[in-house]
Amino acid sequence: MPSQVILEHYAAFSPLGALPQTIDALFSGARGIAAGPCFGVPVAFAAFPDERFRDLRFAASRLGAGAQGSGPLLFCCAKGDIRMLEDHVAGRPLSTTVSPLLDEQARCVAEVLGAGFSRQTSVSTACASGAVAVEMACEMLLDGDAQNVTLFGLDTLSQFVVTGFHALNALSPQGARPFDATRDGLTPGECAAFAVLTVREARPGDIIIAGAGSSNDANHRTGPSRTGDGLRRAAEAALQDARVSPEEIGAVKCHGTGTAYNDAMEAKALAALFGSRIPPCVSVKGALGHTSGAGSLLEILIAAECLRRRALPPTAGFQIPGVEEAIPISAQPQGFSTPSILCLSAGFGGINAAVVIREAA
Amino acid sequence: MSHPPVQILGFAALLPEGMLTAAGHSPWEADQQSVADVRRGQVLDKPHLNFGKLTVSDRLSFAAACLLLRSAPSLDGPRTGIAIGMPWGSLSADIRFMESVVGGFPSPAIFSATLPSSAIAEIAIYYKLQGPNRVVSQPYASGLVALEAAERVIRSGKADAMIAVALTAIEPQDRTSPLLAGTTPRPDAAFAFLLGKGPGGTPFSITMQPAGHAENSQPEDVYLRSLVERLQSRRTGAIAVTARGWFGKLVLGE
Numbered sequence: 001m002p003s004q005v006i007l008e009h010y011a012a013f014s015p016l017g018a019l020p021q022t023i024d025a026l027f028s029g030a031r032g033i034a035a036g037p038c039f040g041v042p043v044a045f046a047a048f049p050d051e052r053f054r055d056l057r058f059a060a061s062r063l064g065a066g067a068q069g070s071g072p073l074l075f076c077c078a079k080g081d082i083r084m085l086e087d088h089v090a091g092r093p094l095s096t097t098v099s100p101l102l103d104e105q106a107r108c109v110a111e112v113l114g115a116g117f118s119r120q121t122s123v124s125t126a127c128a129s130g131a132v133a134v135e136m137a138c139e140m141l142l143d144g145d146a147q148n149v150t151l152f153g154l155d156t157l158s159q160f161v162v163t164g165f166h167a168l169n170a171l172s173p174q175g176a177r178p179f180d181a182t183r184d185g186l187t188p189g190e191c192a193a194f195a196v197l198t199v200r201e202a203r204p205g206d207i208i209i210a211g212a213g214s215s216n217d218a219n220h221r222t223g224p225s226r227t228g229d230g231l232r233r234a235a236e237a238a239l240q241d242a243r244v245s246p247e248e249i250g251a252v253k254c255h256g257t258g259t260a261y262n263d264a265m266e267a268k269a270l271a272a273l274f275g276s277r278i279p280p281c282v283s284v285k286g287a288l289g290h291t292s293g294a295g296s297l298l299e300i301l302i303a304a305e306c307l308r309r310r311a312l313p314p315t316a317g318f319q320i321p322g323v324e325e326a327i328p329i330s331a332q333p334q335g336f337s338t339p340s341i342l343c344l345s346a347g348f349g350g351i352n353a354a355v356v357i358r359e360a361a
Numbered sequence: 362m363s364h365p366p367v368q369i370l371g372f373a374a375l376l377p378e379g380m381l382t383a384a385g386h387s388p389w390e391a392d393q394q395s396v397a398d399v400r401r402g403q404v405l406d407k408p409h410l411n412f413g414k415l416t417v418s419d420r421l422s423f424a425a426a427c428l429l430l431r432s433a434p435s436l437d438g439p440r441t442g443i444a445i446g447m448p449w450g451s452l453s454a455d456i457r458f459m460e461s462v463v464g465g466f467p468s469p470a471i472f473s474a475t476l477p478s479s480a481i482a483e484i485a486i487y488y489k490l491q492g493p494n495r496v497v498s499q500p501y502a503s504g505l506v507a508l509e510a511a512e513r514v515i516r517s518g519k520a521d522a523m524i525a526v527a528l529t530a531i532e533p534q535d536r537t538s539p540l541l542a543g544t545t546p547r548p549d550a551a552f553a554f555l556l557g558k559g560p561g562g563t564p565f566s567i568t569m570q571p572a573g574h575a576e577n578s579q580p581e582d583v584y585l586r587s588l589v590e591r592l593q594s595r596r597t598g599a600i601a602v603t604a605r606g607w608f609g610k611l612v613l614g615e
Contacts, residue, residue, distance in 0.1 A: 078476060082455070088540060089459035099542045102450055102477070103499035119571040121506070122498050124450065124477045136495070136510070139517050160455070163462050164472035213519065214493040218438065218485040221473045230491060233439060237493075237519060348473065349482035351494055 003199045005138050007207040007357070008148065010195040010301045011063040013053050014288050015046035022288070023305045026313035027333055031287045033175040033187050039159040041166045044175040046189030046289025047157055053192050054156045056081040056098045056105055060112040063194035064152060067113045071146035073120040075106035076133035076153040078293035078347070080122075082160050109152050117150065126347025127255075127290070128214070129153065130193065130297025134355050135212035138241075141199040148198040153294030156190040161292070168222060176258030176290065178283035178315055179267070179329045181322030186257040189289020193298040202360035207304045210244065210340065210356045213237025217350030224262055224346060228269030231255075231352045235273050235342060238354035246274045249356070250338030251312055253303040254329075255346045256283020257290050258317065262346065267323035269344075280334040281327055282306070286317025296345040300355055303341045307359050311335045366615070367512045368562030370522070371555040372592050373428035374585075375399060375421060377548045380428060381589060396421060396549040397530070404428045415483060416454045416471075417549070418447060418530045422480040423487070425551035426524055430488060433555050440521040442492030442514055443481045445528060446507030450477040450498040452540060453532040480528065492520040500544040502569060502581050502607040504528065504552060509567045509609075511556050522557035527585055552585045563592060569602070569609035578605045588613075 012018070015032030016025040025032070038045040053059045085100040087093065098108055102122035110120045123133040130153050137149035155161075165171050165188060172185035202208055215237065217230035224231070239246060254266055270278050284302055285291075291298055306312050312334045319331060328334070340358035347353075374381040375396045379388035380403065389398070399420070401412040404427040415423060422445055430436075454474040461468040473479065477496045484490060495510040497503045504527020511523035529550045536546050556565070584602050588611060591598070597614025 079455075085455055085540060086459060089456060090463050100455065100540060101452065101498075101500070101542055104542050106499075122450075124496050124498055125494055126476050126478050132494070135493075139513055143513065143516070159462060160459060160475075163467045164458065164469070164475065167467040167469040167472055215439070216442070216481070216485045216491050216494055218489045218491045220486065221479065221482045233491065241519075347478070348476055349478040349494075350485060351478060351481075 001201040004202050005141050005209040006198050006200060006202060007209060007304055008196045008198040012191065012193040012298050012301050013048065013059065013063065014191045014298060015048060015189050016288060017049055019301060023302065026284060026287055029314050029316060031316045033289060039162045041162050043166060043171040043173055044187045045157060046187055048190055056108055056154055057112050059154050059192035060109045060152060063192055064113040067115050067150060070116050071118055071148045072140060073106065073110050073117040073150045074123050074133040074137060075102065075109055075120065076123040076129040076151060076293055076297055077155050078124060078126055078129060079161060080105045080154055081156060082158050086158060086160055124293060125351045126349055127292055128296050128345040128347040128351045128353040129293030130300060131343065131345040131353035131355050132214055133297065134209060134300060135214055135353060137197045138209055138212050141197060148196055151195045151297060153193045153297040155292035155294040157188055162188050170259060172258060175317060176286050177317035178256035178258045178286050179263045179323055179327060180318045181320040183258045183260060183263060183322055186259055187289040189291040191291035191295050191298045193294055193301055195297065195301060204360055206360040207307060208358050208360055210358045211238045211242025212355045213241055214353040217352065219350055222348050224265040226265060228265040228272060230350060231266060231269035231344060231346055232272045234352035235344060235354040238356045242356040244356065248338060249279055249340050249342045250336040251279050251341045252281040253299055253341055253343040254281050254283045255344045256285055258285055264323055267325040267327050270327055271325040278328055280312050280336050281329050282312040283315050286315055300343045303343050304357055307339060307341050307357060310337065366564040366566065367515045367556050368559040369554055369565045369592060370557045370562035371429055371433045372589055373425055373553045374589055375425050375551040377550065382428060382432065383593060384432065399424045416474045417532055418451060418480045418528060419474060419483050421530045421549060421551040422526045422528050423483040425526055425553035426484045429553040429555055436522055438489040439491045441490045442494055442520040443484055443490055443524045444495035444507045444511035445480050445526040446497040446503030447477060447480065447528045448500045448503050449531060449541065451475050451479060453535045456535055484524065502604040504581055504585060505602060505609055506569050508554065509569045512567055515556055522555065525554045525556060527552040547580055547582055550582055563613050564615050566612045567609065569607055571606060572608040578603045
């Protein structure tokens with residue numbers, strides 16, 4: 001049996017709590033979104049129920065307890081813990097000793113986890129950081145450069161991020177409604193996620209990272225390509241890497257931010273990829289908010305749990321189809337039979353990333 | 362499994378003393394005090410409306426790529442990606458944006474530059490390069506590790522060519538910022554390499570490993586200059602790297 005990349009160990013904390021609680025809450029239709037204001041901005045937001053997780057060291061120590069990785073550590077985020085920069089520029093006493101430099105944050109995580117990592121590297125490719133980190137980890141593992149790779153991601157609500165998205169008119173006042181006809185923007189959220197990938201023969205029930213791919217729209221600094229071509233190519237690269245055809249995908253975990261342009265673009269990408277047979281799709285951003293670069297990793301872990309259940313949770317916030325293409329998005333749970341999920345992410349700068357996961361028989 | 366060697370098909374550098382390509386060296390004009398003063402017309406023959414408005418990181422990475430691609434073969438956009446290494450990510454843009462927030466007028470234009478990956482965006486958009494992207498943000502050896510990441514992408518088969526940019530760029534007023542965590546910025550510089558499968562290039566491999574404190578460590582740009590000089594003079598051989606916190610080896614030739 002050939003060696004494959006296995007999702008060996010994982011944990012996360014989201015606006016709906018720890019990963020097991022998050023999954024149960026998602027399937028019950030719960031939303032972790034609160035009404036605004038958020039840092040003085042009149043928008044909905046999705047905050048940790050335990051704000052101690054905003055501290056990088058606390059989050060790493062809770063999620064990575066028992067980590068015994070010896071290979072590389074990849075720290076994936078868009079901005080990570082940015083409090084020191086905010087405090088410094090605003091002239092406030094520093095509320096943290098964690099540097100805003102991503103490499104320093106990666107080093108901090110490595111120290112907290114206490115394992116003998118061979119190297120620590122930050123992966124910051126906007127809101128696709130987690131998926132790109134998974135792709136990089138797979139390359140390292142399959143190249144024989146490492147036996148295991150540890151991934152940790154953290155992105156938090158901050159004045160910096162919330163005000164920035166608000167300046168771009170990207171935020172919904174009431175909460176994200178992915179793929180809905182009345183969608184009017186994204187909801188900022190926060191999360192922490194931890195995973196260990198290893199390379200070995202798969203055992204029944206293992207979650208396999210079957211393939212990964214990425215691309216760039218080469219279109220606009222903040223807006224996605226209107227054609228969805230870049231996301232489609234990232235997905236095709238992941239499918240090719242996994243050696244599967246679109247017909248062998250059981251479900252899709254969409255990026256689904258709830259903005260007019262992203263969801264329209266993503267629908268086009270899905271239609272181009274799957275034709276008339278798009279499998280069941282879900283976006284969790286209506287329940288958890290847009291949890292940024294680390295969220296790209298969180299959502300892959302959520303997809304892994306969905307894969308075990310052979311079911312997708314409701315797409316919270318969705319009621320009326322709002323894209324041209326007939327995408328199987330639902331306000332109810334959806335079952336699927338083929339044990340594989342395509343996970344999609346996209347980010348500023350036109351970056352798209354896709355990961356295929358499947359459950360070993 | 363053996364892989365066909367990755368080749369360096371081209372290079373360019375923006376250095377304190379001037380611009381460097383395979384065609385030769387061009388000194389800066391008398392009124393250009395630093396690399397950050399590079400003008401659009403010196404690296405790009407076509408108009409680019411926003412060149413002067415780009416942040417220093419975005420402008421230098423874009424300028425280095427333009428200088429590189431001026432004399433490069435045409436690229437297959439969907440199969441060409443970009444990797445960038447930068448010591449402090451988007452720190453200068455982050456500070457400028459937070460200043461605009463504190464000042465009561467958050468700038469959406471600056472916010473779009475507050476990600477390390479924004480230095481890739483301008484290159485990708487202008488040249489329609491739609492392949493994979495890699496971003497390395499660490500104070501030491503960031504460019505060399507980005508070069509390693511770019512080589513790995515090509516060996517994985519996910520791209521046929523990669524532009525690897527090694528960037529040192531920070532706004533002058535941020536050079537002494539306490540947010541730099543004790544690191545000392547080198548003068549602004551940008552190196553760009555075109556990696557691919559050939560033909561006509563120089564076979565190349567690179568491996569980088571973290572190391573503890575190393576005696577006789579050199580700043581990364583010493584090794585990048587050495588690489589460029591060897592490419593210019595078509596010399597092969599190995600370059601042993603001892604950068605702060607990193608050991609490595611670059612090999613030119615079979």
